Amino acid sequence: MIRNYLKSIGASAMALSLLWAPSAMAEPGAWSDEPVRIVVTFPPGGASDLVARLLAQYLDTEFGQKAVVDNRPGAAGTVAADYVAQQDPDGTTLILANNAPYTIAPTRFKSIPYDPVNGATHVAYIGASAPGLFVQPSAGIKSLEDYITHVKDTPMTYGSSGVGSISHILGEAVDASLGVESIHVPYKGSSPAIQDFRAGVLESFYDLAVQNSDMIEDKEAVAIAIASSVRNPELPDVPTFKEQGYDIVVENWVGLSGPAGIDPATVSKINETVLAVFANPEVQDRLTELGITHRAMDSQGYTDFVANQIEVWAPLIIATGIAE
Amino acid sequence: MDILSSFYSGLLVVLEPHNLMYCFIGVFVGTFIGVLPGIGSMAAIAMILPLTFYLEPTSALVMIAGVYYGAEYGGSIASILMNIPGTPAASITAIEGYPMAKKGRAGVALFSTATASFGGGMIGMIVMAALSPSLAKLALSFGPADYFAVILLGLIAASAVSNGGALKGITMVVAGLMLGTIGIDLTTGDLRYTMGIPELRDGVHIVIVAMGLFGVSEVIASIRTNKGGSIAQKIDYNHFYPTREEWKSLFAPIMRGGAIGSVFGALPGTGQTIAAAIAYAVEKRVNRAKNLFGTGVVPGVAVPEAANNSATQTAFIPTLTLGVPGSPPMAIVIGALMIYGITPGPRLLTEEPDLFWGLVASFLVGNVMLIILNIPLIGIWVRLLQIPYKYMYPTIIVLICIGVYSLNNNVFDIWLTLIIGAVGYWMKLYKFEPAPLLLGFVLGPLMEEQLRRAMLLSRGDPMVFLERPISATLIAITVAVLIYAFYAAIRAKKITASTSSEVQQEGPNT
Numbered sequence: 001m002i003r004n005y006l007k008s009i010g011a012s013a014m015a016l017s018l019l020w021a022p023s024a025m026a027e028p029g030a031w032s033d034e035p036v037r038i039v040v041t042f043p044p045g046g047a048s049d050l051v052a053r054l055l056a057q058y059l060d061t062e063f064g065q066k067a068v069v070d071n072r073p074g075a076a077g078t079v080a081a082d083y084v085a086q087q088d089p090d091g092t093t094l095i096l097a098n099n100a101p102y103t104i105a106p107t108r109f110k111s112i113p114y115d116p117v118n119g120a121t122h123v124a125y126i127g128a129s130a131p132g133l134f135v136q137p138s139a140g141i142k143s144l145e146d147y148i149t150h151v152k153d154t155p156m157t158y159g160s161s162g163v164g165s166i167s168h169i170l171g172e173a174v175d176a177s178l179g180v181e182s183i184h185v186p187y188k189g190s191s192p193a194i195q196d197f198r199a200g201v202l203e204s205f206y207d208l209a210v211q212n213s214d215m216i217e218d219k220e221a222v223a224i225a226i227a228s229s230v231r232n233p234e235l236p237d238v239p240t241f242k243e244q245g246y247d248i249v250v251e252n253w254v255g256l257s258g259p260a261g262i263d264p265a266t267v268s269k270i271n272e273t274v275l276a277v278f279a280n281p282e283v284q285d286r287l288t289e290l291g292i293t294h295r296a297m298d299s300q301g302y303t304d305f306v307a308n309q310i311e312v313w314a315p316l317i318i319a320t321g322i323a324e
Numbered sequence: 325m326d327i328l329s330s331f332y333s334g335l336l337v338v339l340e341p342h343n344l345m346y347c348f349i350g351v352f353v354g355t356f357i358g359v360l361p362g363i364g365s366m367a368a369i370a371m372i373l374p375l376t377f378y379l380e381p382t383s384a385l386v387m388i389a390g391v392y393y394g395a396e397y398g399g400s401i402a403s404i405l406m407n408i409p410g411t412p413a414a415s416i417t418a419i420e421g422y423p424m425a426k427k428g429r430a431g432v433a434l435f436s437t438a439t440a441s442f443g444g445g446m447i448g449m450i451v452m453a454a455l456s457p458s459l460a461k462l463a464l465s466f467g468p469a470d471y472f473a474v475i476l477l478g479l480i481a482a483s484a485v486s487n488g489g490a491l492k493g494i495t496m497v498v499a500g501l502m503l504g505t506i507g508i509d510l511t512t513g514d515l516r517y518t519m520g521i522p523e524l525r526d527g528v529h530i531v532i533v534a535m536g537l538f539g540v541s542e543v544i545a546s547i548r549t550n551k552g553g554s555i556a557q558k559i560d561y562n563h564f565y566p567t568r569e570e571w572k573s574l575f576a577p578i579m580r581g582g583a584i585g586s587v588f589g590a591l592p593g594t595g596q597t598i599a600a601a602i603a604y605a606v607e608k609r610v611n612r613a614k615n616l617f618g619t620g621v622v623p624g625v626a627v628p629e630a631a632n633n634s635a636t637q638t639a640f641i642p643t644l645t646l647g648v649p650g651s652p653p654m655a656i657v658i659g660a661l662m663i664y665g666i667t668p669g670p671r672l673l674t675e676e677p678d679l680f681w682g683l684v685a686s687f688l689v690g691n692v693m694l695i696i697l698n699i700p701l702i703g704i705w706v707r708l709l710q711i712p713y714k715y716m717y718p719t720i721i722v723l724i725c726i727g728v729y730s731l732n733n734n735v736f737d738i739w740l741t742l743i744i745g746a747v748g749y750w751m752k753l754y755k756f757e758p759a760p761l762l763l764g765f766v767l768g769p770l771m772e773e774q775l776r777r778a779m780l781l782s783r784g785d786p787m788v789f790l791e792r793p794i795s796a797t798l799i800a801i802t803v804a805v806l807i808y809a810f811y812a813a814i815r816a817k818k819i820t821a822s823t824s825s826e827v828q829q830e831g832p833n834t
Contacts, residue, residue, distance in 0.1 A: 043663050044377050072733050075525040079734070113522075157781055163513035185780045186510055188773075191667035192647070198671075201467035201781055322513035 334681025354394020500764025540745020
C-alpha cells in the first residue's frame with residue numbers, strides 16, 4: 001500500500017497538466033490522469049477507511065484510475081467535508097461521505113462552513129449498515145414486546161458509541177417511539193461499551209448489528225431488533241423494528257461526494273465506475289462482511305437522499321440534546 | 325506451562341524476519357533519540373508513530389515498544405558521559421554514572437548500565453508474562469467503578485512518592501487536567517474550552533502536548549544551554565569490563581531495582597523516573613557499600629537502570645490488560661492500537677494472543693539487540709553525542725512537525741505544538757516539571773470518564789464505589805497510601821529536611 005502511495009505521488013508529480021476529455025457516453029473507466037484523492041473523515045482503520053481503500057484498490061486494478069486515501073479526521077467529519085468543499089471540482093478530490101458531516105452536522109452545529117447539499121456534488125451512493133438493540137441474555141428478554149414490558153417498569157441503561165453517534169440517535173429514536181426513558185451511557189466507540197456489557201455492568205447497548213454476529217451466535221447477547229428497512233441477509237433471524245410496527249430506520253450510510261460544480265459528464269463517468277466496482281462480487285463480499293448493504297443510485301437520487309436524511313434525522317438529533 | 329508455550333508462540337511471531345526488522349528499527353531509533361539530551365521516550369514514540377500507521381498491529385506495537393525501552397538504554401549514555409540525562413529517568417543514573425566517568429571509568433559504568441538494563445528488562449518481562457493472564461481474567465468483570473479506583477490509586481500513589489515542590493507539582497497536574505478537558509464532553513456532547521476554534525473540538529492530541537513539552541521546549545532550551553560535545557572521557561575498550569568484585573556487586577541491585585521497577589511501572593501514574601528514584605533511594609539504605617554512594621559505584625549506577633527498564637516493560641501490563649495507560653507514552657500506544665480496531669482491555673490477551681505474546685517475546689529479542697548496540701557499538705552513540713547541536717536540533721524540529729502534521733493532516737496542530745513548546749520552555753525556566761502535567765492530561769480525562777459512567781450506571785448512587793469488591797479494595801489501598809504519605813511527610817519533617825529530598829538535591833544540574 002505504501003508503494004502504491006509513493007507511486008501515485010510520483011505520478012502526480014510527473015503529470016504536467018490535466019489531460020482528460022469528458023466522454024459523452026458514461027462508461028466505467030478512468031476519469032483523470034491524475035491520481036484521485038479519496039478523503040476519509042476518520043483515521044486509518046475502521047470500516048469507513050476500509051471501504052475507501054477497497055474502492056481505491058479496485059479503481060486502480062480494474063479501471064486504471066489511480067486513487068489514494070487521504071485521512072482527515074476531526075470535528076465530527078466537518079474538517080474533511082469543509083476541506084473537500086474548497087477543492088477544485090475536477091473529480092480528483094472526492095470524499096467518502098457519511099452521516100456525520102452531511103446528515104448530523106447540519107442540525108447539530110450552529111453553523112458549518114459548507115453547504116451539505118448544494119455545496120457538494122453527491123456523486124455515487126455506496127451503501128448502508130444498520131445498528132440494532134442488544135440486551136443481556138440473563139434478562140430473559142427475547143423479543144421487542146418483552147423489552148417494552150420490561151423498560152416500561154424499570155428503565156434500562158444502554159451503551160452507545162458516543163454522544164450524538166448513530167447508536168445514541170437510535171437509542172433516542174427507540175425511546176421516543178416506545179414512550180420510555182432509558183439511561184444513556186456514552187462510550188468512546190463501541191468496543192469499550194461492549195466490554196462493559198460483557199462485564200455485566202451495562203444492561204443493553206446499540207451497535208452496528210452485523211459486527212456483533214459472533215456475540216449473538218455465542219449467546220452472549222440477544223439481538224432484539226435491527227434499525228434497517230429490511231432484514232440483513234447476514235442476520236436472517238433478527239427482526240427489524242419496522243416489521244414489528246415501529247417505523248424506526250436509522251442507517252449509517254456511505255457514499256462518494258465531491259466539491260460543488262463537478263462537470264455532469266464527469267459525475268456520470270465516476271458514478272458508473274464506482275457502481276461497476278461495487279458490482280464486483282469480491283467487493284460485494286467484503287461489503288457484506290462489514291455489514292454494509294449496497295444499493296445503486298444515480299447522482300440525483302443520492303443528492304435527494306442526503307437532503308431527505310437531513311430532515312428525517314433533525315428531530316432525532318435534537319432529541320439527543322447535542323444540537324448547539 | 326501455559327505461559328511458557330504462549331511465550332514460545334510469541335517468540336515465533338517476533339522471529340519472523342519483518343518483525344525482527346521492526347524490532348531492530350524500534351530499538352535503534354529509540355536509542356538514537358534517547359541519547360539526545362532531554363528528548364526522551366515520549367517524543368521518540370510520538371516521532372515514530374506516523375511510520376506505524378501502515379504496518380500490521382503486531383509489527384507496529386513491537387516497534388513502538390522497542391523505541392520506548394531503547395530510549396531508556398540510550399538515555400543513560402549522555403547522563404554518564406556528559407551529566408546530561410537523555411531521559412528524565414536517566415538523571416538518577418547520572419548521580420553515580422558521571423562521577424565514574426570523571427574517574428575514568430565511563431566504560432565500566434556504561435557496561436554496568438547496559439547489563440542492569442538488560443536484567444531489569446528481563447525481570448519486567450517475566451512479571452508481565454506471569455501476571456497479565458490472571459489480571460486480564462480478573463479484569464473481565466471490571467466495571468467503570470473499578471477502573472476509576474485503579475486510576476485514582478495510580479494518581480495518588482504517583483503524587484505520594486514524588487517528593488519536593490508539591491505546590492508546583494499539583495499546579496502542573498491541574499494544568500494537565502484542564503488541557504485534558506478541552507473538546508467535546510463525552511457524557512453530554514457539550515463543548516468545553518474550545519474558544520470557537522473548530523480544531524479544538526476533538527481535544528488536544530497527546531502527541532501534540534508531548535512533542536511540545538518534551539521536544540520543542542528542549543530544543544529551545546538547547547539554544548541557550550547545550551552546545552554539545554563535551555565528553556568526560558574517551559571510551560577505551562581496555563577499561564570496559566567491571567572487576568570481579570564489581571560483577572558480584574551487580575547482581576543484588578539488579579534484582580532489587582527490577583522488583584521495585586516492576587511495581588511502579590505496573591501502577592498507572594508512576595513511571596520509570598519515580599521507579600528509578602525510589603530504587604536508588606532504597607539501594608542507598610540497604611547496599612553494603614552504601615557509604616560510597618555518590619562517589620561513583622557500580623551498584624548505584626545499576627539499580628536505577630534496572631528499575632527504569634523493568635518499569636518500562638511492566639507499564640504495558642495495565643495498558644494492555646485494562647486499557648489504562650501505565651505511563652503517558654502508553655496513552656500513545658493505546659491510541660495506536662485503536663487505529664487498528666484493537667481495544668486494549670481484558671479480552672486482548674485471548675482475542676489477539678499473537679499481538680500480546682509477540683510483544684512480550686519482543687522484549688527478550690529487543691533487549692538482546694540493545695546489549696549488542698550498547699556494548700560493542702557504544703562508539704557510534706558517543707560519536708552521535710559529538711554532532712554539533714546546530715545540525716541536530718533543527719532536524720528534530722522538522723521531524724516533530726512532520727510527526728504532528730501526520731496525525732490529522734492539519735497545519736493547526738503544528739502551530740499548537742510550537743505554542744505548547746514555548747509555554748514548556750517558560751515552565752522550564754521557572755522549574756515547573758512537565759511530567760505531572762502530562763500525567764494529569766492522560767489520566768484525568770480517563771478518570772472523569774469512568775467516574776461519570778459509573779455514576780450513570782449506578783443511577784446516581786455513589787455507594788457503587790464501595791459496594792463493588794474490586795473498587796472497594798483499591799480505594800482502601802488508596803486511603804492507606806494517603807495515610808502513609810502523610811505519616812512519612814510528618815516524620816521526614818521531624819528528622820531533617822535533607823533526607824526527604826535527597827534524590828532531588830543530589831541530582832545533576834540539567
